[in-house]
Amino acid sequence: MAHLxxxxALAAGQELLEHLPTDERLILPALQVMQQSFGYVPPEAVALIANSLNVSVADVHGVLTYYHELRTTPPAPITVAVCVAEACQASGSRELVAHLETNLAPLGGRSADGEVDLVEVFCLGNCALGPAALINNRLVGRVTGASIKSALADARLAP
Ligand code: FES
Incomplete structure (x- = not known):
């Protein structure tokens, strides 16, 4: 399934911000709302947030670049996020990431066909079933290279 x-659109971004209080401490929530809605934070949204919260563009940009989970470019249709927090590391998530880097995409990068982004995350709340991963919004446990390949085939076929 592709990202939803x-x-x-500028008007859509403005509408999202209308639901947030105009408080300079809300830079991060405003960025998160943008990413949740559009899949990334477009440059136009940075200026929009700065204007809405009455802070500088540099302030917003500083928060945007500090948090690695915030994107400044549109995501690929499919994102594979592998948990590399402690419990999943104990279950082999680092080895899984190494396998995926060889066979799918560089960590933090995109597959050669442009269809899949590979990222690491820290705890998906599925620690007992590590290694855990999210394939777009689908949480999967005890993942292997083979099960991710199968899930990707499903995701590519999904409308
Ligand atoms: S440590 Fe991986 S899901 Fe919690």
């Missing part, structure tokens, strides 16, 4: 995101 809305294409970026």
């Amino acid at each position: 995101v809305t294409p970026w």
Whole structure:
């Protein structure tokens, strides 16, 4: 299944911010709302947030670049997020990531066909079934290279 995101539009971004209080401490929530809706934070959204919260563009940009989970470019249709927190590491998530880097995409990068982004995350709340991963919004446990390959085939076929 592809990401369920809305294409970026200035009016849609403005509408999202209308639901947030105008408090300079809300830079991060505002960025998260943008990413949740559009799949990333477009440059136009940075200026929009700065204006809405009455802070500088540099302030917003500073928060945007500090948090690695915030994206500044649109995501690939499929994102594979592998948990590399402690419990999943004990179950082999680092080895899984190494396998995926060889066979799928570089960590933090995109597959050669442009269809899949590979990222690491820290705890998905599925520690007892590690290694855990999210394939788009689908949580999977005890993942292996083979099960991710199968899940990707499903995701590519999904409408
Ligand atoms: S440590 Fe991986 S899901 Fe919690």
